[in-house]
Amino acid sequence: MDALLPQLFAGLSLGSVLLLAALGLALTFGQMGVINMAHGEFMMAGAYTAFVVQQLLPDAGVSLLVSLPLGFLVGGLLGLLLEVTLISRMYRRPLDTLLVTFGVSLVLQQAARDVFGAPNVDVRAPAWLSGAVPLLGMDVPRTRLFILALAVAAVLALSMVLKVTPLGRRIRATVQNRDLAETSGVSTRATDRLTFFVGSGIAGVAGVALTLLGSIGPTLGTAYVVDAFLVVVVGGIGQLKGAVLAAVGLGILQAGFEYSTTASLAKVLLFVVIVAFLQLRPQGLVSVRTRSLA
Amino acid sequence: MSAARPGSARTAVARPDWWRREGVRLWGGIALAVVLLVGVAPAVLSDFRLNLLAKFLCLAMVAVGIGLAWGRGGMLVLGQGVFFGLGGYLMAMHMKLSDAGPGGVPDFMLLYGDGVVPGWWEPLRSPVVTVLAILLLPAGLAAVLGLAVFRRRVRGAYFAILSQALAAAFAILLVGQQKVTGGTNGLNGFRSFFGYDLADPVNKRMLYYIAAGVLVVMVVVVRLLMRSRYGELLVAVRDQENRVRFLGYDPAVVKVVAYAVAAAFAAVGGALFAPVAGIISPADVGVVPSIALLVGVAIGGRATLLGPVLGSIAVSWAETSLSEQFPSFWTYFQGALFIGVVAFLPNGLASLGGALRRRRARGSAVPEVGPASDVRPAAGSAGGVPADPPAGAPDVTTDTVDTAGRHA
């Protein structure tokens, strides 16, 4: 039973990583219906942003704090570029978007390989994030706490943006009824762009955060993108709440499976659970029921 | 509105010679392909190149199935590698068992496992069981999985993501069960194929002929399916699933049939791939190979009959010959193909030919193979693609040009 608490935390932490990876998707896929396979590469771009920033600002702490907003900007701008050039032509063809963005992800990966070289690069963690803090009898890595906090902050910020700001109102209006929003004077084009910018920007932030945990290489994103999509699918479209619940749930489940079986089997079991779950709730954990869903 | 119009394109005013030409073109095309495959290719290609072509033909079988499920049925099947792999592994297991030494235990099990053949391998000692399993097991799995997700109206993107996750899970499972699946090594080192020595070039050639023959049969089967009432229904489900439901059909069943056929095709492709390539490994079944299979289909024209076949063979060929000289360039090229073709030529290169032909013969003919209205400069809408438009938001820009013009 000693393992219960640490495993719970491991699951929570895994969930927070999944959430960071999936939060942007919850916007772009969940709210806009765009299947962006290059989402993972936006994360990679964020991670490389952290790398570049650290080359320029050797202090690891400063560079991390600078990287977070910059990663948002880089991811967001890449997303904006993608939206304007390709995705905007394809809103009525969601499945084709998947293939096109898969092509984009191939290109971005190869570009990263050509620019930064194939080997992984390293981003140093700041001193105040190294090591662990004792918490409830466990040694909790500071990086994991930081990412957990970052995920919480991102969710709070995003839900505030959606609830309070005019942009958020426009996004919600557009999501719920594009035509009505249009006739009510909302520029859905501008809203789409902004939504995509924000969603991709969050991917960039996730990428910066991931430099604390794992490798930084051209294929960084591929490891996360399928999982992130599963989070959104399980969470249900249209609401952040679903993504949060799904990410934490899947994280804890996976950590649990991993503890009781093996890491390989855990992945397979998780898939089985997801398919079974979708049998019960095809619309996901939380869903706004609209007529267009049916 | 952009895909090839399925079913009868007969019109009240169609001229018989036009019809005849259309039929001739299609069946003539198939006949030409048969002559090329069976007559010309073996004569001009070296054993190595011919074997390579046989490999591409096996991949093309998967493409034919994808064309049916995706192009016609609107199901973006991102996990065909699973069925390809199932077929390939079933065949490979049979070959390993029949190649096994005195104890009847495949070599890799002696190396990595405990030297005991697991019970579920045993039935595959029989060639008949193996062939039946290849034909039925993947199709059955597809049917069960398909019913499960389609019944719950999981479709579009959700289905695509699930099928992709399935491919990922399957590859991980294969890798993790090294003792019984060979792990990352996969299964290889086959010596015989149903009793025929695989080291013998004559038998390698035989494999090629079998692959070519099977592929032709698959194309004909798909053609017949497309032309049947079922083919019309499948397109109807793709474009207006709810409408079909309110006509009293269960769209899940309609889709499952196409999905299972595609799975069976992929499995047969995999089953032939294993002896042709001499190996089947998890690297052939995961997410990336599964998506790569789509490139050829997209390029050739997903909703056409021969497009997927030609597209996938062309892409395989290009990959083999280009990637060795310019590995980095190839990745860019592959990405660019995806972007360019899917975004700007959603019906593949087949539609280029169709558009040209139509422009030339405006008012006289609509090509049978190839989309009816892929180029719509006037409308300028991106709505004309068979990709599951959201229900309740049908495309209103349906002022398609040519077909109507024929009657003017």
Added chain:
Amino acid sequence: MSDTTPAVEAGRLDTEALEQVLAAPAARFRHDYLEVRGLRVEFDGFVAVDGVDLTVTQGDLRFLIGPNGAGKTTVVDALTGLVAAAGSAQFGGVDLLGRPSHRIARSGVGRTFQTASVFDELTVLQNLDIAAGARRGPLTLLRRRRSVPPEVEAALETVGLAHVRDLPAGVLAHGQKQWLEIGMLLVQDARLLLLDEPVAGMSQAEREETGLLLQRIGEQRTVVVVEHDMEFLRAFASSVTVLHQGKVLAEGTVAQVQADPRVVEVYLGTGAHGRGSRTAATSTEVE
């Protein structure tokens, strides 16, 4: 739409052919009636339909009206299994609620959508053939269509699309698509027809024809029409149900309903009833 050809525009409804379609013995329809009791549909806490009772008998041509968000389409969705609903709904002695859509359809309930949803890439003939074929066996389905089934032939004539039968439905004019949908309901052999704004986008002449067609169908079968167009309603409705905010506000003949002061108030005072603040909620049910 500039390149819509004359061939597509031409065509009129053919009432003689309709008689052929409706030739089935009247006894088949005698016991048909739709009975809805306490129908309730909830979307995430927002009640779109709240305790609707509705009885429509065979031979009636019932119009369902109400302002935006009144729940008209949601009622139809509930009856056809598109949204989950509480309460009860029976047609011809069969329970409709809780069954999958295709089974509801097989028990004789057919519907159309606000935006004509025909199979754009299939020809008119193929559209009708599919509609006629829900009971075909697998072997028939896997074969080609050798000849045109007689009921399809008759329906083609009825909805005036015989001359364009081999055109893709996508090229039809909007009104023709609506007619095609009605034709599909006929060959589908629907005994309860739920039509969602069947004359939207039609010309005056087309409305007229459609109205007559519906009237004739309504004599034999049970027809419910969701409609906004008051003029159309006045001309053809045999009875009217007015919905407001998910509840039945009034029911009766056109004259009775028009005289009802509550109806008048609702129709004149729509935006003034403080519904503006609920855009998010109501937009889940937007006409």
Added chain:
Amino acid sequence: MTTHPLPVRASRGRALALSAGVLATALALSACGARAGAEAGAPSSSGGESCVDTSGDTIKIGFLNSLSGTMAISEQTVRDSLDLAAEEINAAGGVLGKQLEVVGEDGASEPTVFAEKAEKLISSDCVAAVFGGWTSSSRKAMLPVFEGHDALLFYPVQYEGLEASPNVFYTGATTNQQIIPGMDYLKEQGKTKVFLVGSDYVFPRTANKIINAYAEANGIEVVGEEYAPLGHTDFSTIVNKLKASGADAVFNTLNGDSNVAFFKEYKNVGLTPEAAPVVSVSVAEEEVGGIGVENVAGQLTAWNYYQTVDSPANAEFVAAFQAKYGADRPTSDPMEAAYTSLYLWKGMVEKAESFDVAAIQEAADGVSFDAPEGTVTVNGDNHHIAKTAYVGEIREDGLIYPVWQSDGPIEPDPFLEGYDWAEGLS
């Protein structure tokens, strides 16, 4: 197909009949081929016959490495050092007076492609020998091809052993030259509780089987054994288990990117090399940068070569390599083994005075080379080479420094026949 108009159905019927006819012909043809093959019985002539052209003043050899896909990171470095060796050999007059003509191929990180390209190199390009492969799966995939054509493969990477093909020369370490020395070192250091962590594939599983047997025979307790799928990125659970197990040493057979996530997690939960060192067998100089020196400094690796090995041959190799590819490029064990493999082949050919496969196999035994890692000698029985084993410590400069080395080269023993405790392993 007919010139006069026909009713539609008739025309379709014909076409169908026609294609069915063609198909039947095809099948009949194929049946003929099959029977012929079966009657021939023994493998026909082209299977074993070499098409290598030795008449000119050049000789073709094949380099087969992944230049794309996930393994490209590692295999590109091997290709670089192979190119360097070929260049050097050509500059020094070639082999038997013939200049090497290199045919390069991309294995694309996929076993299937390796098999296909090996086939191409042998039967289309007619190369005298092929150098390359990295993953076990790529080697296993190529093995039947080389055996079927009776051609030669030089495989430069440490691997899981249990293999000895007459058609392959293994110039990387087998298990008794890397895994066992690594364990020997831990035993010497007085470690008694080892935790095993590896990627889920052939090499780690086989290595861990050996380690388990070794541990049992040597009084070491294996306190945990965990596998992560290739490319796994979240090690919190595995490291939790590791920490809870009370291990005083870790044997790490993780591959690729997973190492980064593992070492970051390891450090972040407060584990240190002082308390529980990690011995890695797949972390070489070029990986250290990606993991981050600060995360692995002080940890150990077991290899047969480090850039820091102090020998004249190595100084020359490192200088030549960095002159060609840049001073920031480290050299590592697989690169050195690949470089050595080309020289060993040269030695064998010159000893045999022939490019013929059988002659080379005959001459191989005892061929030796003053490699950067030290003198290596080919074992003619199992086609592996005798190598010196090192355990090295990763230091702050990103390089790995030997802290222990075996007493001279260790004879290769891929089936561990010389170890009593290893009985029953294979």
